[in-house]
Amino acid sequence: MDAKDVLITFPELLLWFPLLSGLIAFLLVKGDSAKRWATVSSFISVAIVITSLFFTDNNKYYNLNNVSYFWMPSLGSSFALKYDGMARMLCMLTSLAFPLVFLSTLKNNYKKPNAFYGLMLLTQAGLIGVFCAMDALVFYFFWELALIPVYFLSSYWGGERRIQATFKFFVYTFAGSLLLLIGIIYVYLHTPENTFSLKAFMEAKFPAGEGKFVFWLFFIAFAIKMPIFPFHTWQPDAYEQSPTAVTMILSGVMVKMGVYAVLRWLLPVFPQESASFSGIIIWLSVIGMVYASCIAWMQDDLKRLIAYSSIVHIGLMCAAIFSRQQSGFDGVMLQMFNHGINIIGLWIVVELIEKRLGTRKISELGGLAGTSPALTIFLVIIALANIALPLTNAFVGEFLMFNGLFAYDKWVAAVALISIILAAVYTLNMVQKVFYGSANSITAGGIGSLGSGAFLALSIVVIIVFVLGVYPKPLLGLTSETVDLIKSRLTGL
Amino acid sequence: MTIQHYIFLSVALFSIGIIGVLTRRNLIIIFMCVELMLNSVNLLLVAFSKMHHLAATAADAASKAGTDGQLFVFFIMVVAAAEVSVGLAIIVMMYRNTHSVDVNFLNRLKH
Amino acid sequence: MSKLVYLVPLFPLAGFLINGLARKRLSKSLTGIIGSGVILASFIVSIVLFYDVKAGHSGAVSLFDFINTGTLKIPFAFQVDQLSSVFLLIITGVGFLIHLYSTAYMHEESNEHFARYFAYLNLFVFSMLLLVLGGNYLIMFIGWEGVGLCSYLLIGYWFKNNDYTNAAKKAFIMNRIGDFGFLLAAFWMIQQFGSLTFADVFSKADGMKSNDMVLVGITLLLFLGAAGKSAQIPLYTWLPDAMAGPTPVSALIHAATMVTAGIYMIARSNILYTLAPTTQGVVAAIGLATAILAATIALKQNDIKKVLAYSTVSQLGYMFLGLGVGAYTGAVFHVMTHAFFKALLFLGAGSVIHAMHHEQDIRNMGGLKKHLPVTHWTFLIGCIAIAGIPPLSGFFSKDEILAAAFSKNAVYWVVGVLGAIMTAFYMFRLYATTFLGKFRGTHEQEHHLHESPAAMTIPLIVLAILSAVAGFVGVPAVLGGSHHLEHFLAPIFAGSVKKLQHAHHLDHNTEYMLMGASVALAAIAILYAVSRFSKKPDLDEATGLGKVLENKWYVDELYNNIIVKPLRNLSAFFNNVFEKMGVDGAVNGVGKLVNYGSRQLRLLQSGQVAAYILMMVVAALILFIIQLFV
Structure with a gap:
């Protein structure tokens, strides 16, 4: 099938569908039916993305855009989308994440449900746009589009200190975005024909010595989004204060925007600078891993603990990317998907505990293994997947990433590996305090039945954990072409 | 009279205007001072217009150069007249409401 | 097939x-x-x-x-x-x-x-x-972590008890420290050999020169993994705590199988170790040190399972000694015999605990011989086997290791035999205190004493038979045997045997002498222990060195003070000070600065029209001046 023969392509479909259904939910659907509307819509997205996996044409990375129409010809920007391996993988993650979120929060009643679900679907559209964009201006447009609904979601439906936390989150990430915008405009002015396409960006020539400043503009923007040490402090606050449904999207999918952007934009556009600054960035990430692990150990709030554990994982991804090894890239690709799934699973459990027991303080919980065995089994499986036990999905990714780091430098890998010991410490500590021991007055009743939605969502997560843990090949195969192209861009120096 | 005389006169008028605006609190007086400044500029415009026109006609009798300055003066007069009508209306309204024409009453914008 | x-x-x-x-x-x-x-x-x-x-x-x-x-x-x-x-x-x-x-x-x-x-x-x-x-090493690692996980789950099987879950957590974390080494070694092998498949790694390593830095590094890291899994110094402290699990678990995981994974792994990688004599020295030294240290601690333990646990650590030390001196077959042989007699001992202990209604302190037992005949006889066979008395299995395997140690270095042998004497002593202390003498428990316990059901005694009998006869698969040539196991395993260790070139094979007289000496000493230790503890078990509070031994040389306290606490304090510092004041402080500081600046600037907006105009005039003047004079 050639692109021009078909009425609409998959990236367009994936993008416009949630946008449209989000707008409809926002404007037309009244009351509680918004919940059903959004759930059905998210499942249709899954169906689309699964169908799309069977069509493997047109995924040559840089040369051909699946979709390209002019939207600002005078600026040299075209609405270019691309559905290559990495985009497929991340679109799949995005499209899987939303049904999981909706299913697991089926029992929650949000005020103004039409606005809530409309904004959620809008976020989905923004995320798909980011992952498919092949034009810097389009990319920036969706980058912000994904951020803004999340701001409203968190600041309206969030926890007690939501205003403060979301303000920090918004201003922090927005400051990063502005740096990104400056960087994009700078590169744009140095492209051969003043266009925003990725291809042109890669051909851009900078005056001597200026490339590195632009590199840092881009990098800091992405580092804030990921986030890596020391740009991470918005994250625990935002995760803690956002409604859990939003936290799931934030941590499961949105932080992947940063990792993705580094792979898609930073490395190919600045191969030389990436090489020369890789040392600093890797050490920063690795120190951040150990540091965040230590802090995670000290947390008393389940949400903050998971937030810090996420910083550890993202740090590893960032370090692995900048090790610029084949296996590092492959590992990052796997881990982007798997980390998204696992952390959503963790949030589902936390949400259940918080909603049913009214607290998520580790010190106030205990003995849940006796009173709620099903929840405990799910949590233990997902938590162990989160610390990369073999035959769970995260293992292969982490193994490959550490391998990439080792190939870069033995000592870096050794320091980074300390985090797997600390991961066991804080995870088992949490499991012990929350689930083992005797039940207290808060946990005596258990959390009752999980509810079919949450049970289904957790089952899906666990199935993915094991299937991809035993047989990661399909996912590796999906992204291998993208990895090869990034790699060739780096070695072609 | 040389151009310098005009300049000095208009600078003097302008300064009086500024000092008046800065130091007085009566709105009517401030208003008059603003008018004074406007007119000092008018004076200057006419003076320079005359000067440039004379220099131009000396070289070429048919030249119209420099006359546009006097056009500006008419504009300023028109604008000033419009401004006075609006401004006086505001002052009247203010007097009706506060029984005073003291500008320090008008610091509500601060809050 | x-x-x-x-x-x-x-x-x-x-x-x-x-x-x-x-x-x-x-x-x-x-x-x-x-x-x-x-x-x-x-x-x-x-x-x-x-x-x-x-x-x-x-x-x-x-x-x-x-x-x-x-x-x-x-x-x-x-x-x-x-x-x-x-x-x-x-x-x-x-x-x-x-x-x-x-x-x-x-x-x-x-x-x-x-x-x-x-x-x-x-x-x-x-x-x-x-x-x-x-x-390949990755699939091995999958199993490696898997057994660690199961060990964690089973130690913490009774999850309501906080001590048990602490023990489980400790086991898992210590194993993870080992995994740290294993993983690094795996990455290094990938870098060096481009593969993790055994055949590729070994064939490529075969060509490298002895004591190559890379090989030493890889083998040391692998050994760190083995030390974690097989409870060697410095990572052995989890194993005694792991006795919190149900007793059959201790028998299966913490005696017979999982803890021997480290020995299996090194035996599997024997070529690498043979090519890295430096590492072999380290392995032998740590194995020996662990054997002795654990044996001394076992001398003064009063919990029936703790004695067996330290005995396991000690026996594992012997296996590492065997690996370290190049007696790979001996180590595997000892794994096998140890699996039989230690499983037997644990299951026997389980039978006793079952009969005593979960009493584990041997000071409250005694005289169980007549109440639990099957358990008693099988336990006795286990004790003789582990003490190394011929012709039971423990003798053959331990002797093979000690003989190899002697040919490497006589000091190894002396220390090893010292450990063997202690083993014989504490095992028979345990036996005598538990089964001989008078019953010292409560009347209720005595009333309920009963032999265990058939499902428990049949495994005991089978294991007792195996413990007794398993040694005959490895009778050394000196005793007229043909050592079937060595012949069977020969293809695995062929490469190493070729490289090791045992300088001097011990002559038969030396071997007879060594065997005689170790057996005689062990027998004396047994007789002494039985005669001393069957009548008058040591029930008093230990003092002096005894107290130090009873408290396990205070190693747990030491680790707690030099590793766990500082790490916890560091984390607390990161969390409370560095993160809040430093990293987040900087971010919030920027916000506060902007806020403060705006607050100050706001004062300019006084609402006085005259002030605004003054500012305007001043600004206009400044601009004029700049325009005219600068």
């Missing part, structure tokens, strides 16, 4: 899934039948595989591509050869007996927890089988 190898781990996995998922619906007897049956099935397949290997059909079986990226290709492959088939037999054989035993021992548990127990146990056997069957 070796194509069927995937069945071996598949059966326990199926058992795990059935017991795990249907745990609420199955009756106890059904759970027991499924749980034990799958292991029996694996055992039968293992026997078939064993004869298949014996007939010369060994090799790798690749199931599917696990990781395949760029140059790195790691298949999900199994290695069926002499070494793995011996371990398969041990694991499934002893595993089956222990499953059988558990059906009776755990009978007090509720249906659901009973099924959970068997699910964990089956999962453990599955992981252990993956570990020994893995055709």
Whole structure:
């Protein structure tokens, strides 16, 4: 099938569908039916993305855009989308994440449900746009589009200190975005024909010595989004204060925007600078891993603990990317998907505990293994997947990433590996305090039945954990072409 | 009279205007001072217009150069007249409401 | 036939899934039948595989591509050869007996927890089988972590007790420290050899020169992994704590199988170790030190399971000594005999605990001989076997290691024999205090004393027979045997044997002398212990050195003070100070600065029209001045 023969392509479909259904939910659907509307819509997205996996044409990375129409010809920007391996993988993650979120929060009643679900679907559209964009201006447009609904979601439906936390989150990430915008405009002015396409960006020539400043503009923007040490402090606050449904999207999918952007934009556009600054960035990430692990150990709030554990994982991804090894890239690709799934699973459990027991303080919980065995089994499986036990999905990714780091430098890998010991410490500590021991007055009743939605969502997560843990090949195969192209861009120096 | 005389006169008028605006609190007086400044500029415009026109006609009798300055003066007069009508209306309204024409009453914008 | 190898781990996995998922619906007897049956099935397949290997059909079986990226290709492959088939037999054989035993021992548990127990146990056997069957280091690592996980789950099986879950956590974390080494070694091997498959790694390493830096590094890191899993200094402290788990678990995981994974791994990588004599020295030294240290601690323990736990640590030390001096066959031999007699001892201890209603302190026992005859006799056989008295199995395997140690360095032998004497002493202290003399427990306990049911005594009898006769597969030439095990395993260690070139094979007279000396000393220790403790067990509070030994040389306290506490304080500092004031402080500082600046600037907006105009005029003047003069 050639692109021009078909009425609409998959990236367009994936993008416009949630946008449209989000707008409809926002404007037309009244009351509680918004919940059903959004759930059905998210499942249709899954169906689309699964169908799309069977069509493997047109995924040559840089040369051909699946979709390209002019939207600002005078600026040299075209609405270019691309559905290559990495985009497929991340679109799949995005499209899987939303049904999981909706299913697991089926029992929650949000005020103004039409606005809530409309904004959620809008976020989905923004995320798909980011992952498919092949034009810097389009990319920036969706980058912000994904951020803004999340701001409203968190600041309206969030926890007690939501205003403060979301303000920090918004201003922090927005400051990063502005740096990104400056960087994009700078590169744009140095492209051969003043266009925003990725291809042109890669051909851009900078005056001597200026490339590195632009590199840092881009990098800091992405580092804030990921986030890596020391740009991470918005994250625990935002995760803690956002409604859990939003936290799931934030941590499961949105932080992947940063990792993705580094792979898609930073490395190919600045191969030389990436090489020369890789040392600093890797050490920063690795120190951040150990540091965040230590802090995670000290947390008393389940949400903050998971937030810090996420910083550890993202740090590893960032370090692995900048090790610029084949296996590092492959590992990052796997881990982007798997980390998204696992952390959503963790949030589902936390949400259940918080909603049913009214607290998520580790010190106030205990003995849940006796009173709620099903929840405990799910949590233990997902938590162990989160610390990369073999035959769970995260293992292969982490193994490959550490391998990439080792190939870069033995000592870096050794320091980074300390985090797997600390991961066991804080995870088992949490499991012990929350689930083992005797039940207290808060946990005596258990959390009752999980509810079919949450049970289904957790089952899906666990199935993915094991299937991809035993047989990661399909996912590796999906992204291998993208990895090869990034790699060739780096070695072609 | 040389151009310098005009300049000095208009600078003097302008300064009086500024000092008046800065130091007085009566709105009517401030208003008059603003008018004074406007007119000092008018004076200057006419003076320079005359000067440039004379220099131009000396070289070429048919030249119209420099006359546009006097056009500006008419504009300023028109604008000033419009401004006075609006401004006086505001002052009247203010007097009706506060029984005073003291500008320090008008610091509500601060809050 | 070796194509069927995937069945071996598949059966326990199926058992795990059935017991795990249907745990609420199955009756106890059904759970027991499924749980034990799958292991029996694996055992039968293992026997078939064993004869298949014996007939010369060994090799790798690749199931599917696990990781395949760029140059790195790691298949999900199994290695069926002499070494793995011996371990398969041990694991499934002893595993089956222990499953059988558990059906009776755990009978007090509720249906659901009973099924959970068997699910964990089956999962453990599955992981252990993956570990020994893995055709490359990654599959081995999968099993390696899997057994660690099962160990964690089973130690913390009674999860309501905080001490038990602490022990479980400690075991897992210490194992993770070992895994840290294992993983680094794996990455290094990938970098050096481009593969993790045994055949590739060994053939490429074969060409390297002895004591190459890379090989020493890899082997030391692997040994760190082995030290974590097999409880060697400095990572041994988790094993005694692991006795918190149900006793059959201690028998299966913490005596017979999992803790020998480190020995299996080093035996598997024997070429690498042979090529790194420096590491071998380290292995031997640490093994010996662990053997002695644990033996001294065992002298003063009063918990029946703790004595056995330290004894296990000590015996594992011997195995590492064997590996360190190049006696790979001896180490594997000792793994086998140890699996039999230590499983026997633990199960015997379980039988005693069962009879005593969960009393574990030997000071409250005594005189159990007449109440528990089967347990008593089998336990006695176990004690003689571990003490190294011929012709029971422990003698042959321990002697082989000690002889090899002597040929390497006489000091190793002296220290090793010292450990053996202590072993004989503390085992018979345990035996005498428990089974001889008068009963010292409560009347109620005495009233309820009973021999265990058949499901528990049959495994004891089978293991006792094995402990007694297993030594005959490895009778050394000097005693007129032909050492079947050595011949069987020869292909695995052929490369190393060629490289080691034993400078001087001990002559027969020396060997007789060494054997005689160690047996005589052990016998004296036994007689002394029995005569001393059967009449008058030591019930008093220990003092002086005894107290230090009873408190395990205060190693746990030491670790707590020099590692755990500083790390916790550092983390607390990071969390409370560095993160809040430093990193987040900087971010919030920027916000505060802007806020403060705006607050100050706001003062300019005074609302006084005159002030605004003044500013305007001043600004205009400044601009004029700049325009005119600058």
